[in-house]
Amino acid sequence: MESVSAYDAELFRSICEIVPNLSVRYLTSRDHCSESRLEWVKGIFEQVEVYDLISQDTYAVSLARGRYDVLIVGVNDAGRIAKFGRSNGVALARRMTFALMDQSDPARRARVLGAGFDDVFDLVRTSRDEAIIRIAAVCRRYRLAAAQEDLYRARSELIKVLTNHQKVSPQEVQILMVLYERIGNPVSYAKLTFAASRGNDIISRDNLKVQISNLRKKLESSLSIRSISGFGYMLVRTSINEQQ
Template identity: 30%
Template sequence: MSEDYRFSSQSPPAPKKGGREKSSANDPHGRPETSSFLSSEQASEDLEKVSHPINLEDAPGLAVYFGDRRSDLAVEWLLRLIPDCPLGKVSESYIAPPSLQTAILIFVCSNDPTRMIRLFRLYKEVLKRKLLIAVMNRSTPKDRARLLTVGFDDVFDGRTLPLEATVRVNARLRRLAEMNIIKLGPSTCDMQNFKHYLLSDRENVILAKLCSRMDKPVSQNILLNEIHEHYGHSNRRSLHVMLSHIRKKLHPDYAIIYSRHDDSYMLKRICNDD
């Protein structure tokens, strides 16, 4: 990695007496600039102490990020730890890369815990059998508590030493493997032939229902009841939005057709043969 990389090259300013520390103008969450991040030289020296680096052959990994500057800093820190870690961008509409399905070790890089929590909740069924680690540019105790409470397994930031991060990841992987938690189980619904991109949990529920009645109409009320059974109340407008997202993620050989006559949807194979 380039020797020019720095999380921060300056010491944090001393807080003013008799008042609260002002929020950073660059951070919408008001986190104070109080972190003494590692320099390139410090990180390199600590990496030399790592005797057992993280092996992505044993545990396929993926780092997802949101494409903003703060995410980029977290990604740079992670790539110093695992230079060959694959990267995948999460879109503004929270469409995650398909490799999220097969990876075992997932790093979510961002400095916005709210976005990371929303990503986790959208893909909870996919992520619950993974080792999920948040990587932040900087974090507060409140940030780390929120992420760990919702379901993340660990939180790293720019102050985390590479040696410590490596040992923590390897220890968690070893324990999860011993408990048979990180083995990927069979899919609850054989939908892999239909999906071209990864679906959220609610989208998976809808597609599973359509798959179970392939080439047959499924009324909107049945789909709404299916969502209600798993996640609580939903409405027609949100159902239409989810179906629109599913259409964009379907394999090109399949389509979801709406029938105004009976207010229903049908999953149908499109014949592309010449």
């Protein structure tokens, strides 16, 4: 646990360091605080593109003019920010989005967060250091989510290869992944039944045998599942002679 925590802390520190280098697309209204808000944004980020906020304009949030990491909407009208967030939800689904307001209150911030924004900053109350820490926390969350998606895609592709692109059940996937991670080593009945179970619905030993039997029929020819009497199963690579 300590090593995981240390890694997580180091990851967070590294993200804090790169926050100023994130590319920002800043949308703003023209009011008495517009210059102060822009100064606040430029005090944190080095790469800032500034656009006027136009409610029905989707061009400013698209990638047509290039890639950007963060979208910030600088307006003091919570209703207008919320409407913008909802109307552009699809385009901003995987992009960090923040709102910058002045003299905001909890109800107005909650309204903006409810429209899908990741965080709301107050021009007066939020210091540069606090903003960087909060942005880094959101950035870390996005990175972890992206890593999970990459892992899921890689796992899905691996399962397709191992089973000759045949359809496999969620339970079979869990069993095969546990066996594959320990290929060449026995895996106990208990570990395999636990992997294939969902919540409190623990599968039986007989059910596990059925899942293993199904997997054996689907595995590509260079792999096989061997029974380890009284213990469990083992995934092994078969020799050319065994395949014949």
